[in-house]
Amino acid sequence: AQSVTQLDSQVPVFEEAPVELRCNYSSSVSVYLFWYVQYPNQGLQLLLKYLSGSTLVESINGFEAEFNKSQTSFHLRKPSVHISDTAEYFCAVSHTGFQKLVFGTGTRLLVSP
Amino acid sequence: NAGVTQTPKFQVLKTGQSMTLQCAQDMNHEYMSWYRQDPGMGLRLIHYSVGAGITDQGEVPNGYNVSRSTTEDFPLRLLSAAPSQTSVYFCATSPGRAPFVETQYFGPGTRLLVL
Numbered sequence: 001a002q003s004v005t006q007l008d009s010q011v012p013v014f015e016e017a018p019v020e021l022r023c024n025y026s027s028s029v030s031v032y033l034f035w036y037v038q039y040p041n042q043g044l045q046l047l048l049k050y051l052s053g054s055t056l057v058e059s060i061n062g063f064e065a066e067f068n069k070s071q072t073s074f075h076l077r078k079p080s081v082h083i084s085d086t087a088e089y090f091c092a093v094s095h096t097g098f099q100k101l102v103f104g105t106g107t108r109l110l111v112s113p
Numbered sequence: 114n115a116g117v118t119q120t121p122k123f124q125v126l127k128t129g130q131s132m133t134l135q136c137a138q139d140m141n142h143e144y145m146s147w148y149r150q151d152p153g154m155g156l157r158l159i160h161y162s163v164g165a166g167i168t169d170q171g172e173v174p175n176g177y178n179v180s181r182s183t184t185e186d187f188p189l190r191l192l193s194a195a196p197s198q199t200s201v202y203f204c205a206t207s208p209g210r211a212p213f214v215e216t217q218y219f220g221p222g223t224r225l226l227v228l
Contacts, residue, residue: 009153036219043117043203043219044156090155100146100171101217105155 002027002093006104013111015083021076021107023065023091033074034092034101035065044090050074061085086111115139117220119204125226126194134189134223136204142218143209145187149173149200150222156203162187163209194227201225 005024013019025031032051036044048059055067065076074091091104120135136145146161158171162181176198178190191198204220 004155006155043221044205044217045219046216049216100158100161101156103148103155103157105153 002031002095002102004091004093004102004104006091006107008107009105010108010110013081013109015111015113016080018079019077019081019085019109021089021091021109023074023076023104025072025074025091025093027072027093027095029095031093031095033065033067034094035059035063035074035076036090036092036103038088038090038106040087047076047089081109081111083111083113085109117204117206117218119202119220119223121223122221123224123226125228126191127228128195130194132191132194134191134202134204134225136187136189136220137185138187138204138206138218139185140206140208140218141184142206143184144207144217145181146171146205146217147177147179147187147189148203148205149198150203151200159189159202191225194225196227199225199227 003026034049035047037047038044048057050057050067058064063078088106088108090106092101094101117138143164147159148156150156157173159177160179162168165184168179202223205217207217
């Protein structure tokens with residue numbers, strides 16, 4: 001069975017500082033990995049995904065994540081955060097070839113001025 | 114193109130009452146699913162469907178029923194509401210065609226309170 005661990009429930013950071021949100025997964029088979037973002041009182045939106053190929057994936061708003069198979073990790077990073085990045089971030093995994101997603105418990109990113 | 118719509122946005126029920134949460138999509142997506150979101154627990158899959166007439170259980174199916182008579186609609190039924198079903202419910206869809214794993218599109222959610 002798959003599982004996803006997001007160790008940090010909340011990450012406070014000052015505006016323009018770098019941030020890393022951690023995600024580790026466990027699976028005995030090949031996986032696809034995702035980061036979703038949820039802004040207050042909204043549904044989830046895809047931020048970025050790893051399916052195959054380059055292990056470094058990027059989003060249009062400056063986030064990036066690196067798939068590390070040996071460490072079974074898919075940490076999310078941004079070199080300089082904005083107030084508008086305040087949201088909850090969910091890491092998710094699925095088996096290759098299946099559509100069911102298993103989500104982590106989420107990390108709330110709090111960006112203050 | 115409305116995407117994924119969910120109704121109602123908010124609902125308060127008394128223990129034992131039944132209700133149906135509606136989910137509709139206009140993207141002709143084959144795959145539809147229901148999640149519940151609870152504090153500190155992330156999103157958990159309740160039921161899913163890979164196409165009209167086909168449904169299956171997810172991680173937490175007890176107390177919920179689904180059916181998929183059309184591609185567009187995937188209602189979630191609470192047969193006898195319990196306080197433990199107080200949660201935010203999200204419907205999600207994806208195209209469902211090979212290679213089978215695509216972005217899932219989430220609705221805005223339904224907040225349910227069971228007293």
